[in-house]
Amino acid sequence: MSASKKDIYIVIGGSGFLGKHIVQGLLDRGDSVSVFDIVQRYHDVPFYSGDITEEGSVAQALQKSGATCIIHTASPPHGLDAAIYWKVNVEGTKAIVAAAQSIGVAKLVYTSSCGVIFNGEDHTDVDERMPYPAVPMDAYNESKAKAETIVLEANGKQGLLTVALRPSGIFGPGDRQVMHGIHQVYERNQTHFQIGDNQNLFDWTYVGNVAYAHILAADKLVPSSTDDWQSDTPTLKEEEQD
Numbered sequence: 001m002s003a004s005k006k007d008i009y010i011v012i013g014g015s016g017f018l019g020k021h022i023v024q025g026l027l028d029r030g031d032s033v034s035v036f037d038i039v040q041r042y043h044d045v046p047f048y049s050g051d052i053t054e055e056g057s058v059a060q061a062l063q064k065s066g067a068t069c070i071i072h073t074a075s076p077p078h079g080l081d082a083a084i085y086w087k088v089n090v091e092g093t094k095a096i097v098a099a100a101q102s103i104g105v106a107k108l109v110y111t112s113s114c115g116v117i118f119n120g121e122d123h124t125d126v127d128e129r130m131p132y133p134a135v136p137m138d139a140y141n142e143s144k145a146k147a148e149t150i151v152l153e154a155n156g157k158q159g160l161l162t163v164a165l166r167p168s169g170i171f172g173p174g175d176r177q178v179m180h181g182i183h184q185v186y187e188r189n190q191t192h193f194q195i196g197d198n199q200n201l202f203d204w205t206y207v208g209n210v211a212y213a214h215i216l217a218a219d220k221l222v223p224s225s226t227d228d229w230q231s232d233t234p235t236l237k238e239e240e241q242d
């Protein structure tokens with residue numbers, strides 16, 4: 001797809017905290033967007049109800065929506081059994097890639113997590129060259145790493161361009177996990193203990209900025225030239241130098 005052509009977006013997991021901000025960001029700039037999710041929270045946006053582990057449902061939604069760009073933010077929340085992460089994050093992401101390739105969708109932006117490289121030790125000033133840990137932190141992070149690999153390995157294959165983003169902790173309006181958990185600790189008066197030496201740092205990013213990063217990633221995901229459209233090499237267009 002040429003950079004000048006406008007994409008048609010489908011946000012998978014678009015009923016979630018981050019997904020809703022991505023949908024709003026796309027609507028705010030006048031883009032055409034629909035949502036695929038197991039939970040319906042929209043009345044003003046085309047909505048496709050379905051589970052990402054069912055490739056047929058995903059393919060049908062892609063076909064009907066006419067999407068040229070998928071933004072895949074769906075995931076179960078923290079604290080569940082390992083099997084659900086494998087089913088949704090790994091098998092579900094495989095199904096999305098397969099459906100996208102069978103329908104001929106041009107772009108896939110995947111919401112990974114900074115947790116994919118976390119092994120319980122401090123990481124300061126690391127970047128995407130940091131390898132996955134030999135022993136993953138937990139099933140959630142292991143499944144996110146596997147899903148990210150599936151997405152990145154699909155790049156350039158069957159006309160699909162892909163990118164994965166690794167947000168750190170996300171905060172902002174609509175959050176139902178982080179602030180709720182912190183507030184519950186406060187309400188239960190569980191504030192009189194400390195883990196560690198109180199020097200630990202953790203990265204947080206405002207949800208609006210994470211949503212914007214997804215939209216920018218989608219915008220930048222264009223073939224760098226007609227020649228490498230079919231190649232297996234990463235095709236994120238380089239920023240032009242001034």
Ligand code: NAD
Nearest residue numbers: 013015016017018037038051052073074075113167169170
């Ligand atoms: P969320 O739970 O608010 O949203 C996830 C959405 O995915 C929900 O609407 C849910 O219904 C949907 N979903 C779950 N399973 C599905 C399935 N099988 N089929 C279709 N839809 C399904 O979560 P969030 O906080 O908005 O997180 C969005 C993404 O960002 C996730 O992939 C998460 O791993 C990643 N992430 C979140 C944080 C954070 O701090 N919230 C940090 C790093 C990465």
